[in-house]
Amino acid sequence: MKFAVFGLGALGTVFATLLKEKGHTVYGITKRETQHLLQNLPFKVSGIWGEHRAVLDKVTSSLMDINEDIDYIILTVKSYDTKTAVRQIKPYIKGNTKVLLAQNGYGNYEIVSQEIGKDRTLLSRVIFGAKLLELGHAEVTVIADDVVIGQPEGKIPKEDIQTLVDVLNQAHIPTRYSTDVYKILWDKILYNCALNPLGALLECTYGQLASCEKTREVMDNIIQEIFWVAKEHNIKLNWETVEDYKRYFYETLIPPTSKHYPSMYYDLKSGKKLEIDSLNGAIVRLAHEKGIKVPVNETITNMIKTKEFINSN
Amino acid sequence: MKFAVFGLGALGTVFATLLKEKGHTVYGITKRETQHLLQNLPFKVSGIWGEHRAVLDKVTSSLMDINEDIDYIILTVKSYDTKTAVRQIKPYIKGNTKVLLAQNGYGNYEIVSQEIGKDRTLLSRVIFGAKLLELGHAEVTVIADDVVIGQPEGKIPKEDIQTLVDVLNQAHIPTRYSTDVYKILWDKILYNCALNPLGALLECTYGQLASCEKTREVMDNIIQEIFWVAKEHNIKLNWETVEDYKRYFYETLIPPTSKHYPSMYYDLKSGKKLEIDSLNGAIVRLAHEKGIKVPVNETITNMIKTKEFINSN
Numbered sequence: 328m329k330f331a332v333f334g335l336g337a338l339g340t341v342f343a344t345l346l347k348e349k350g351h352t353v354y355g356i357t358k359r360e361t362q363h364l365l366q367n368l369p370f371k372v373s374g375i376w377g378e379h380r381a382v383l384d385k386v387t388s389s390l391m392d393i394n395e396d397i398d399y400i401i402l403t404v405k406s407y408d409t410k411t412a413v414r415q416i417k418p419y420i421k422g423n424t425k426v427l428l429a430q431n432g433y434g435n436y437e438i439v440s441q442e443i444g445k446d447r448t449l450l451s452r453v454i455f456g457a458k459l460l461e462l463g464h465a466e467v468t469v470i471a472d473d474v475v476i477g478q479p480e481g482k483i484p485k486e487d488i489q490t491l492v493d494v495l496n497q498a499h500i501p502t503r504y505s506t507d508v509y510k511i512l513w514d515k516i517l518y519n520c521a522l523n524p525l526g527a528l529l530e531c532t533y534g535q536l537a538s539c540e541k542t543r544e545v546m547d548n549i550i551q552e553i554f555w556v557a558k559e560h561n562i563k564l565n566w567e568t569v570e571d572y573k574r575y576f577y578e579t580l581i582p583p584t585s586k587h588y589p590s591m592y593y594d595l596k597s598g599k600k601l602e603i604d605s606l607n608g609a610i611v612r613l614a615h616e617k618g619i620k621v622p623v624n625e626t627i628t629n630m631i632k633t634k635e636f637i638n639s640n
Numbered sequence: 641m642k643f644a645v646f647g648l649g650a651l652g653t654v655f656a657t658l659l660k661e662k663g664h665t666v667y668g669i670t671k672r673e674t675q676h677l678l679q680n681l682p683f684k685v686s687g688i689w690g691e692h693r694a695v696l697d698k699v700t701s702s703l704m705d706i707n708e709d710i711d712y713i714i715l716t717v718k719s720y721d722t723k724t725a726v727r728q729i730k731p732y733i734k735g736n737t738k739v740l741l742a743q744n745g746y747g748n749y750e751i752v753s754q755e756i757g758k759d760r761t762l763l764s765r766v767i768f769g770a771k772l773l774e775l776g777h778a779e780v781t782v783i784a785d786d787v788v789i790g791q792p793e794g795k796i797p798k799e800d801i802q803t804l805v806d807v808l809n810q811a812h813i814p815t816r817y818s819t820d821v822y823k824i825l826w827d828k829i830l831y832n833c834a835l836n837p838l839g840a841l842l843e844c845t846y847g848q849l850a851s852c853e854k855t856r857e858v859m860d861n862i863i864q865e866i867f868w869v870a871k872e873h874n875i876k877l878n879w880e881t882v883e884d885y886k887r888y889f890y891e892t893l894i895p896p897t898s899k900h901y902p903s904m905y906y907d908l909k910s911g912k913k914l915e916i917d918s919l920n921g922a923i924v925r926l927a928h929e930k931g932i933k934v935p936v937n938e939t940i941t942n943m944i945k946t947k948e949f950i951n952s953n
Contacts, residue, residue, distance in 0.1 A: 528841060529943060531950050539949040541942040548935065622861065622935040629854040630842060636852040637844050 328494055329395060331356055333412055334403035335365060335386070337457035338429060340465035342401050342500070344370040347381035349498040354393050355386040362388045364462055374457070374467035376499055390419035399449075399491065400426045402439070406605035409435045413442045420447060425483070427476070427491070429453050432605025433516055433613075436479060436509070445482040449491070451475060452512040455501075471583070473501045477508030510565045517553055517564075517572060518580055519589075520606045521546040524627045526589040527601070528634070534585025537577060545623065547573065549607070552621040556610050559617040595631075598638050603631045641807055642708060644669055646725055647716035648678060648699070650770035651742055653778035655714050657683040658811040660694035667706050668699040675701045677775055687770070687780035689812055703732035712762075712804065713739045715752070719918035722748045726755045733760060738796070740789070740804070742766050745918025746829055746926075749792060749822070758795040762804070764788060765825045768814075784896070786814045790821030823878045830866055830877075830885060831893055832902075833919045834859040837940045839902040840914070841947070847898025850890060858936065860886065862920070865934040869923050872930040908944075911951050916944045 329352040332343040339355070347353040347370070357365055365386040372379040385393065390400075397419070404412045409430065416426065420443055427449045428435050440448040455470035476492055488504050495502040505511060522533050525542060529535075536542045547569075554569050556562075566572040594601055607624045614621040641664045645656040648670040660666040660683070670678055678699040685692040698706065703713075710732070717725045722743065729739065733756055740762045741748050753761040768783035789805055801817050808815040818824060835846050838855060842848075849855045860882075867882050869875075879885040907914055920937040927934040 525943075525946075529946050529950065531946075535950055535953075536946070538953075539946045541945040541949065545939055545942045545946075548939070623939050626858055626861070626936050626939045629858045630838075632854040633838075633842050633844075633849070633852045633858075636854065637842065637848055640848075640851075 328352070328398045328491075330354070331390060331393065331397045331400045332403065333400055333416065334405075334408075335361075335463070336403060336405075337459040337465045338453065339401070339403035340370060340459060340463060341372050341455075341457050341467060342403065342429065343383055344372045344379050344381050344465070345376075345498040345500055346494075347383055348379050349494075351494070351498075352395070353381075353383050354397070355383045356390060357386060357388060359388040361462060362386055368463045371464040372467060373460075373464070375470065376467045379499075390416060393419070396422040397424050400424065401429055402426055402435075403429045405600070406430055406432045406435055406602050407600060409438050413439050417443055425449055427451060429474075430605075431515070431519065432602055433513075433609040434605050436512075445478065445480055447483075448478070449476055449483060449488065450479055450508045450512060451477075452508060452515055454515060469584075469587075470501065471580075473503045475503055475505045475508050475511050477505045479509035481506065507565070510563055513557070513562065514565050514572075516606065516609075517550060518576065520553060520610060520624070521549050521576065523589040523591040524603060524607055524631045527591040527595045528627070528630055530592065531588075532585060533581050533587050533589070537581045537585070543577075545627075546576075548623040549627065550576070552614070552624050553610055555619060556613045556617070556621060559619060560613055591631075595634055595638075601631060601635060603628055603635075607631075641665070641711045641804075643667070644703060644706065644710045644713045645716065646713055646729065647718075647721075648674070648776070649716060649718075650772040650778045651766065652714070652716035653683060653772060653776060654685050654768075654770050654780060655716065655742065655813070656696055657685045657692050657694050657778070658689075658813055659807075660696055661692050662807075662811040664807070664811075665708070666694075666696050667710070668696045669703060670699060670701060672701040674775060675699055681776045684777040685780060686773075686777070688783065689780045692812075703729060706732070709735040710737050713737065714742055715739055715748075716742045718913070719743055719745045719748055719915050720913060722751050726752050730756055738762055740764060742787075743918075744828070744832065745915055746826075746922040747918050749825075758791065758793055760796075761791070762789055762796060762801065763792050763821045763825060764790075765821060765828055767828060782897075783814065786816045788816055788818045788821050788824050790818045792822035794819065820878070823876055826870070826875065827878050829919065829922075830863060831889065833866060833923060833937070834862045834889065835894075836902040836904040837916060837920055837944045840904040840908045841940070841943055843905065844901070845898060846894050846900050846902070850894045850898070856890075858940075859889075861936040862940065863889070865927070865937050866923055868932060869926045869930070869934060872932060873926055904944075908947055908951070914944060914948060916941055916948075920944075 331354040332339045333356040335357040425447045436450045452475045456468045457465045492504045607628045610624045644667040645652045646669040738760045749763045765788045769781045770778045805815045920941045923937045
């Protein structure tokens with residue numbers, strides 16, 4: 328198969344290396360500034376999935392430089408770059424090219440499917456963790472569950488998706504197909520909205536957040552507001568009631584990751600741009616569209632934006 | 641006049657030193673642990689009001705050790721210690737003894753006046769800043785306005801209060817009488833609720849908070865919720881509308897203090913207990929009493945309490 332991995336951060340590096348190692352054609356698309364550093368470099372993946380290495384077919388800053396029909400463009404850029412990325416990708420979508428979204432938060436599927444069509448847009452929920460040790464070298468640190476892939480509205484035949492799922496599994500990336508990918512992604516949105524900005528603002532681990540009754544009140548309110556928003560927008564969640572999700576959240580999700588700090592904590596410390604607009608910020612936008620109030624998500628979003636503002640001034 | 645200054649932090653040290661220097665009888669009441677360190681020590685005040693020093697008549701840990709009728713007990717303890725303090729004070733209130741509250745936040749007047757009677761409880765709004773350089777040595781760093789003193793419900797004759805006001809002025813503490821002391825204290829509560837916990841959580845100055853549009857949204861919501869609570873409780877504020885107060889807040893109050901960090905910022909950093917329960921936490925309690933929602937004050941309060949919890953664990 329022919330892949331272009333758009334974005335060579337930790338996640339993109341993992342996908343590119345493992346697919347190339349398995350013998351597929353893999354092009355890497357990265358920023359103009361780093362393109363020359365990655366050209367002909369042996370890409371490496373280490374960590375819990377063992378040691379892997381491969382040299383990509385080409386690393387470039389634009390799909391323009393690739394004179395082949397790509398089967399899958401794997402989009403791994405941060406959510407705030409999705410709009411720009413899809414505009415760059417669009418002119419090069421032809422034949423059977425599809426885009427696989429491997430990103431966080433709400434809004435990416437909506438933006439990309441509107442731009443290039445639902446029948447070319449595959450959504451995934453990625454829940455393994457990787458960090459970039461250096462350019463071209465990623466470490467896989469933790470995996471909570473398979474990558475889940477699907478077309479949220481059934482616009483791509485199951486067999487096609489299953490072929491991709493098989494290819495990823497053969498490349499040692501545990502993956503499964505699901506018609507419920509959208510719901511499953513929302514599970515992660517709920518999790519990230521409740522934990523990430525609070526962990527970043529209060530500088531503490533998931534376990535510390537969950538062990539303090541007062542923080543639980545805040546997280547409970549964040550989750551409650553998301554359920555209200557989802558209901559108004561007819562977004563189907565995996566859980567009938569807030570209580571069901573909260574039980575899963577506190578009893579199943581948090582304990583194994585209790586010592587982790589959210590990536591937003593590290594990103595805030597290092598002055599990086601944060602993905603708040605596709606998490607709690609997206610909840611605020613969705614709420615405003617329906618005229619409902621989500622004051623807790625709004626307060627948390629504004630506090631994160633204040634931190635970004637102060638860091639950049 | 642005969643004074644007992646209950647609490648020898650920065651503020652208590654200023655009152656005690658300046659009153660003693662002027663020739664009044666002044667007893668200092670402090671914690672048992674520090675009592676012996678302060679006995680016979682020359683108290684000092686430095687800073688914007690010049691250099692002052694005096695040796696108090698006695699420093700002790702209980703009013704039990706003072707065999708004289710006191711005219712005024714000046715209460716300067718932190719709000720979370722008010723209940724304990726008034727129980728210690730109560731048995732020694734006799735003759736004409738009155739208590740002057742020189743504290744921050746909501747709830748102190750309510751607690752003390754209920755315990756010892758409105759006709760013995762004087763409220764003040766103190767808005768000069770002092771810091772304790774070492775035990776018995778305070779520096780006055782800034783003054784925004786006179787100390788304002790009054791009996792919120794007119795239960796003490798104006799002449800009596802005016803006598804105390806004159807004594808304080810003669811002791812170089814700028815002071816005036818006002819029937820509106822309760823409203824004026826609420827001005828400070830509004831100011832502190834909007835700025836202190838956010839400055840502490842986001843680790844920034846008043847000016848930084850006010851310069852970021854997103855933080856203004858949060859502060860605007862905090863202020864709006866306080867107006868709702870005040871209305872429900874029939875608490876008269878100095879301002880007809882939220883807009884009036886906000887104009888005063890952003891245009892008059894913040895600019896001269898724009899480079900300041902709130903004391904809560906320093907207290908949080910040094911692991912001290914915070915006065916959140918008499919600020920935003922009091923707003924939450926007052927709201928719950930009337931069954932109204934103040935989600936922004938509640939979220940901020942819970943975040944501060946999380947920080948305290950993490951610091952103490």
